[in-house]
Amino acid sequence: MAIYHGKFIHAIDHKGRISLPARFRKDGKTKKFMLFRGMENCLLLFTAPDWDRMVSERSDLLTIESEAHRNYQHFLGAYTSEVELDGQGRITIPPHLLEAGGLKREAVIVGAIKWIEIWDPEEHQRFEEEVSFKEVAEKVFRTVQEMRKERG
Incomplete structure (x- = not known):
């Protein structure tokens, strides 16, 4: 699994194409990615194998009987x-995903360790102003400690 880190600003051309940072392409083998709408008003980019693994793990838990599950799978698909x-x-971002991400002429590309995020610059700035890294880190570390205690 690749590890992505860093923050970059890249232009989006009139055909919806955007260049991925060279460090995100360094293995030279990964050509296919899955791009989808994230929950934080950005787009998420996974390698195709990582996407397949993530979707398979979650799909096994979802049922057609649950409205929330059906709606989730609808939007994901x-x-x-x-x-x-x-x-x-470069990748080409389809028009419906450009619209969903609020993307126009440029984007902030963020390496989020396991995936890549593509943000409208203003939306990304708002996100970073509203979300406290300190609070998020403390919450994550508490959760991890609780999980370790449960597993023994």
């Missing part, structure tokens, strides 16, 4: 597209 790196290291 409707707002997911397979994208491929071209010869210049």
Whole structure:
């Protein structure tokens, strides 16, 4: 699994193409990605194998009888597209995902360790102003400690 880190600002051309940072393409083997609408008003990009693994793990737990499960799968399916790196290291963001992400002429690309986030610059700034890293980190570490205690 690749580990993504860093924050970059890249242009989006009139065809919806955006270049991925070179460090996110360094293995040279990964060409296919899955792009979908995230929950924080951004787009998320996973390698195709990581996407398949994530979806398989969750799909086994979802049922057609649950309205929430059906709605989740509806939105996940409707707002997911397979994208491929071209010869210049760009992906093409489909129009419906450009709209869903509020993307226009440029984007902030963030390496979020296991995935890549693509943000409208203003939305990303709002997110970073509203979310306290200290509070999030403390909550995550508490949760991890609780999980370790439960597992013994």
